[in-house]
Amino acid sequence: MNAYLDCYPCFLAQTLKTVRLATSDEHVLRNLLDEVGLALAGRSLDVPPPVISRAIHRIIANRLGVQDPYRELKQACIRQALSLVPRLKRAIEESADRLWTAAKLAIAGNVIDFGANADFDLTRDVDVILAQDLAVNHFSEFRKKLDKAGRILYLADNAGETVFDRLFIEELEKPVTYAVRQSPIINDALSEDAAASGIGEVARIISSGVATPGTVLADCSSEFLDEFRSADLIISKGQGNFEALSEEARPIFFLLKIKCDVVARHLRLNKGDIVLMSSKKERTARPG
Amino acid sequence: MNAYLDCYPCFLAQTLKTVRLATSDEHVLRNLLDEVGLALAGRSLDVPPPVISRAIHRIIANRLGVQDPYRELKQACIRQALSLVPRLKRAIEESADRLWTAAKLAIAGNVIDFGANADFDLTRDVDVILAQDLAVNHFSEFRKKLDKAGRILYLADNAGETVFDRLFIEELEKPVTYAVRQSPIINDALSEDAAASGIGEVARIISSGVATPGTVLADCSSEFLDEFRSADLIISKGQGNFEALSEEARPIFFLLKIKCDVVARHLRLNKGDIVLMSSKKERTARPG
Numbered sequence: 001m002n003a004y005l006d007c008y009p010c011f012l013a014q015t016l017k018t019v020r021l022a023t024s025d026e027h028v029l030r031n032l033l034d035e036v037g038l039a040l041a042g043r044s045l046d047v048p049p050p051v052i053s054r055a056i057h058r059i060i061a062n063r064l065g066v067q068d069p070y071r072e073l074k075q076a077c078i079r080q081a082l083s084l085v086p087r088l089k090r091a092i093e094e095s096a097d098r099l100w101t102a103a104k105l106a107i108a109g110n111v112i113d114f115g116a117n118a119d120f121d122l123t124r125d126v127d128v129i130l131a132q133d134l135a136v137n138h139f140s141e142f143r144k145k146l147d148k149a150g151r152i153l154y155l156a157d158n159a160g161e162t163v164f165d166r167l168f169i170e171e172l173e174k175p176v177t178y179a180v181r182q183s184p185i186i187n188d189a190l191s192e193d194a195a196a197s198g199i200g201e202v203a204r205i206i207s208s209g210v211a212t213p214g215t216v217l218a219d220c221s222s223e224f225l226d227e228f229r230s231a232d233l234i235i236s237k238g239q240g241n242f243e244a245l246s247e248e249a250r251p252i253f254f255l256l257k258i259k260c261d262v263v264a265r266h267l268r269l270n271k272g273d274i275v276l277m278s279s280k281k282e283r284t285a286r287p288g
Numbered sequence: 289m290n291a292y293l294d295c296y297p298c299f300l301a302q303t304l305k306t307v308r309l310a311t312s313d314e315h316v317l318r319n320l321l322d323e324v325g326l327a328l329a330g331r332s333l334d335v336p337p338p339v340i341s342r343a344i345h346r347i348i349a350n351r352l353g354v355q356d357p358y359r360e361l362k363q364a365c366i367r368q369a370l371s372l373v374p375r376l377k378r379a380i381e382e383s384a385d386r387l388w389t390a391a392k393l394a395i396a397g398n399v400i401d402f403g404a405n406a407d408f409d410l411t412r413d414v415d416v417i418l419a420q421d422l423a424v425n426h427f428s429e430f431r432k433k434l435d436k437a438g439r440i441l442y443l444a445d446n447a448g449e450t451v452f453d454r455l456f457i458e459e460l461e462k463p464v465t466y467a468v469r470q471s472p473i474i475n476d477a478l479s480e481d482a483a484a485s486g487i488g489e490v491a492r493i494i495s496s497g498v499a500t501p502g503t504v505l506a507d508c509s510s511e512f513l514d515e516f517r518s519a520d521l522i523i524s525k526g527q528g529n530f531e532a533l534s535e536e537a538r539p540i541f542f543l544l545k546i547k548c549d550v551v552a553r554h555l556r557l558n559k560g561d562i563v564l565m566s567s568k569k570e571r572t573a574r575p576g
Contacts (some may be wrong), residue, residue, distance in 0.1 A: 001554055005314065005321055006304055009297035033293055034329040041322040097427065 001246040003049040005226040005263045008040060011056055016277065018060055018186070021069040026062070035059055048243040049262075050214030057211075058187055068184035070159075077160030079189065081109070084126070088167055091130065099146075100139060102171040104130055107274050109164025110157055110238050111257040132285050135258075135273035142253050142276060145233050152176045153231035154187040155245075157238030157256075160205050162197035165237065169202045176203040177227050188240070214240030217248070239263055242245065245279075252279040289534045290339040296328060299344055306348055306474070309357040316564040322350055336531040337550075338502030345473055345499075358447075365448030365475065366484050371398070372414070376455055379418065387434075387546065388427060391419055395562050397452025398526050399545040400446055404543045423546075423561035430541050430564060433521050434488035440464045441519035442491065443503050443533075444477040445526030445544075450485035453525065456491045464491035465515050471499040476528070503527030505536070533567075540567040541546055 015036045018030045036056050043052060061067050077265045088105055095101035108129035146152075152174050156162060169176050178199050181188045189197075194205045209221030215236070217225065228234065234252040236245055243263070254277045258264050262273045297317050303324045307317045324344050331340060349355050376393055383389035396417035434440075444450060457464050466487050469476045477485075482493045497509030503524070505513065516522065522540040524533055530542045531551070542565045546552050552559045 005317055009301040009304070010327070012300060013297040016297070029293055030333075032295055036327045037296070037325040041325045046319075075424055 001048055001243045001266055002273050003045045003047060003052055004262045004266075005045070007049050007052070010260060010262075011040060011052060012036065014053065014186070015060065017071055018057065019064070020105040021073065022060075022064045022066040031036070032060055032063055035063070035228055048214060048216060049164070050212040050240045050244050051216055053214075054185060054187075054210075054212040054280065060197075061184075070187045070276050071183065074159035074187050074189075074193055075176070077158070078163060078193060080196070081160045081163035085167070086125075087123070087165070088126070091126075092167060092171065100144065100169045103139065103276060106164050106168035106237065107255050107257065107276065108136075109161035110255065111274060116262050127276065132274055135269050136267075136275040138253065138278040141278050142269070145253075145278075146172060146174065147252060149174055149232035151227075151233075152201050152272070153227050153234045154178045155234065155236045155241045156180045156194060156199075157210070157241060159189045159193035159197075160187075161237065162194050162199060163191045166198050166202055168235075171198070176237040177231070178203040178205050179208040179215070179224055180205060181211055181213070182209050182221070183209045185211045185213045203253055212240070212244065214242075214244035216244045248279065250279060253277065254279070289336055289551070289554055291333045291335060291340055292550045292554075295337050295340070298548060298550075299328060299340060300324065302341065302474070303344060304552075305347065306345065306357050307352070309361065310348075310352045310354040312325070316352070320348055323347055336502060338500040338503060338532050339504055341528075342473060342500040343496075343501075347533050349472075349573070358472065358475040362475050362481055363484070365446070366451060366473065366481060369448045369451035369485070372411075373451065373455070375520045376414070376452070377433065379414075380382035380455060380459065387431065387459045389418070390456040391427065391430070391564060394452050394456035394525065395422075395545065396501070397449035397541050397563065397564060398543065410494045413504075420562055422564055423557050423565040424555075424565040425562050426541065426566040429566050433539060433541075434460060434462065437462055437520035439515075439519050439521075441522045443496070443524045443529045444468045444482060444487075445529060446475050447477045447481040447485075448475075449525065450477045450482050450487060454486050454490055456523075457487070465519070466491040466493050467496040467503070467515070468493060468514055469499055469501070470495040470497050470509070473499045473501045476501050489496045493542065500528070500532065502526075502530075502532035504532045536567060540565060542567070 007230050014179055015033055036059060039059060057175055092098050092101050109124050111129050152172060154176050156178060178194055180191050180194050183281055191205055191207060199205055206224060208215050208224045210216055210219045212219060236242060236252050236254045238256050239259055256275060258269055258271055258273045261271055303321055307320050324347060327347060334461055351471060380386050380389050390402055392510045395576045396414050399417050440460060442464050444453060444466060450463060466482055468479050468482050479493055479495060485494055496503050496512045498504055498507045500507060522538055524530060524540050526544050530544055546557055546559055549559055
C-alpha cells in the first residue's frame with residue numbers, strides 16, 4: 001500500500017512527537033519541522049508510508065544526534081506490559097479456545113498505543129479488545145494453515161506489544177522466527193526489546209534488516225528474505241507491516257488495529273476496527 | 289493566542305479537506321499541499337492561527353479559482369440546523385432557565401462540527417451537550433453583565449451554528465450587532481449565511497471586515513472596530529475567535545468547544561471541554 005497525501009499531516013505530527021522526546025528547544029523543533037516539510041514537498045508517494053517515516057526519522061536523528069529518542073518510552077512500555085502477564089495468562093487459561101484468546105490478546109497488544117496515550121487503562125483496554133468483534137476474521141483459515149505449518153515467521157511491531165506476542169507464540173506450538181527492526185525507528189521493537197519481553201524463550205529472534213516502521217522487503221537482509229520466502233505461515237503485526245506487505249503473494253495473516261483514516265479507506269473498513277486478515281494475494285492465488 | 293508548531297499538521301489536514309471539496313484531481317492536491325508546506329516553512333508563528341489559515345486558504349482559492357469551496361456544505365449545514373429549530377425552541381421553553389439553556393444551545397451549535405463529520409446525529413449531540421457540564425462556567429458573571437449591558441456585539445463562527453445563535457440572541461432581549469466574516473474562509477458564516485439563519489430578524493448583521501477564521505483586530509474594518517470598542521458586552525463564538533481575541537482587554541465572553549490539543553494546552557483544559565468563559569484580561573482589570 002503506497003502512501004497517500006493524507007499521510008502528510010501525520011508525518012508532521014510524528015515529527016513533533018519524536019523531536020519533543022529528545023529536546024524541549026522549540027527553535028530546534030521549528031527547524032526540523034521545516035526541514036521535514038521541505039523533504040516531503042519533493043517526495044514521491046510511490047512507496048509505502050514506512051519508507052517516508054524512515055526518511056523523516058533519519059533527518060531527525062542526524063540533526064539531534066540522538067539515534068533512539070523512544071528508547072526509554074519503549075522500556076517503560078515493556079515493563080508495563082510485563083506487569084500484565086499474570087492477568088493475560090489467566091485469560092488464556094480460563095478461555096474455551098486458548099489459541100483464539102491468545103490471538104485476540106496479540107491484537108490487543110497492537111491496539112494499546114503506548115506512545116499515543118501514556119496513562120491509558122491497560123486492564124480496561126484489554127477487556128475492551130477481548131470483547132470487541134473482529135471487522136475481518138480469517139481465524140478459521142489461520143488455524144488450518146497453522147495446523148499444517150512447519151516454519152512460522154512472526155513480524156514484530158512495537159515494543160511492549162512484544163510481551164503480548166510472546167504469549168501468542170506459546171500457543172502456536174510451532175517453531176517460530178521472530179523478526180524485529182535492525183535499528184531504531186519510532187517505538188518499533190528491536191532485538192533488545194524482544195529479548196526483554198521474553199521472546200528469546202519461545203522463538204528465534206532475527207533482524208529483518210530494516211529501519212523502516214514496516215517490513216519493506218526491498219530493504220530487508222538476505223537472511224530475512226530467506227525466512228520470508230520459505231515460511232509456511234507469516235504473522236504480521238501492526239499497520240506498518242501491513243502497509244509494507246499488503247500486496248505480497250505470501251501466506252501472511254495481518255493482525256492489527258486500524259489506527260488511521262488512510263488505512264481504513266484503503267481497506268474499506270473503519271478507524272478503530274481490529275482485524276485478523278489473510279493476505280489478499282494469497283487468497284486470490286489459493287482460494288479456500 | 290499565537291500559533292504553535294503543533295498547528296502545522298492541522299493546517300495540512302485543513303488543506304486536504306478544503307481542496308478535496310473543490311477537486312478530485314490528486315495531482316492538483318499534491319501541488320497545493322507542497323505549496324502550503326513551503327509557505328508554512330517560512331512563516332512566523334507570532335500570529336494567531338487564523339492568520340495562517342487565511343494565508344493557506346488564499347493560496348488554495350487562487351490556485352483553484354474557487355473562492356468559496358465550502359459554500360454548498362455551509363448551506364446544507366444551515367438547512368440541517370433549521371430543521372432542528374422546533375426541538376431547540378421546545379428545549380428552551382421547557383427549561384427552568386431560558387437564558388442558560390439558550391447559552392448552552394449556542395455552545396452546542398459550536399460543538400457540532402458540520403465540516404468534520406457530516407453524518408453526526410444532531411438530536412443526540414444536542415442532548416449530550418445539554419447534559420455536559422461546562423469546564424469553565426462564568427455564566428453568573430455573564431448574566432450580571434448582560435443585565436447592565438446596552439449594546440451587545442456577537443461574533444459569529446460557523447454557518448449552521450448561526451441558527452443556534454439566533455435562538456440565544458432572542459433570549460438576550462437587548463440590541464445585538466452580529467458580526468460575520470467579510471469573505472469566504474472555511475465554513476465560517478458570511479452575511480448571507482446569517483441572513484439564511486434568520487439572524488436579520490433579531491440582530492443587525494455587519495461584517496467584521498476579515499477573511500480570517502477568527503476576528504483578527506488588525507484586519508478588521510473601522511465600522512467593526514467602533515462596535516468592538518464601544519460594546520458593553522461581547523459574545524465570541526468558537527475557537528478561531530478565541531484564538532484571535534484571547535489577550536484583549538474587553539468584556540468578552542467566549543463560548544466554545546475546545547476542538548484541539550493546542551487550545552486545550554493553552555487553557556490547561558481538555559480537548560472536548562465546553563466553556564463559557566469571560567476574558568482573562570477583563571477579569572484581571574475588573575475583579576468581581
